[in-house]
Amino acid sequence: MKPLYFVPFAVVALLLGAIFLPKLMANKADPEAAEALPSTFIGKPAPELKLDGFAGQPELTAELLAGEGLKLVNFWASWCAPCRVEHPNLVAIAEAGVPIYGINYKDDPAKAADFLAELGNPYAAVGADTEGRNGFGWGVYGVPETYLIDGEGRIVLRVAGPVTSSSYARDLGPALEAAGIEVTLGE
Structure with missing residues (x-):
């Protein structure tokens, strides 16, 4: 050649x-x-929710997401190992007064309930996204994913992956601190 x-x-x-x-x-x-x-979705209204109920928990509605103050929406599942890792941090954030709304993603309802019974329930309301349609509408790549929503129902921030001490310090912490919310994580 x-x-x-x-x-x-x-x-x-x-x-x-x-x-x-x-x-x-x-x-x-x-x-x-x-x-x-x-x-x-940053800066845009939170996408519509069409969730199934979650046994024994208050219903997650669009009105809750449009309510005053900052709040978190957390997509999670009992089969998700990183969800277990982030869970104590979500509990700490909820204890600091930040409402967290949980969306149980493609999960067995009994296993999801057992997960919360074992680790504690940081959620002010929970809905089930059994088929994953809500996750698709929100642009979820995989669980866990957490969205910070402002008092007008707009998405301010997205944390892809678990809320760990490092991701909190980098992303979520500064946004909450700017709103005067102090959180001490257990990690």
């Missing part, structure tokens, strides 16, 4: 490297940016 046959492949490889290498290097410099998942 003549060496000229490889020139087009080399040119394509150089162009792809020039396009993607800076992005890869930027993500290595800021690993949190590489893990961030964008949300198109």
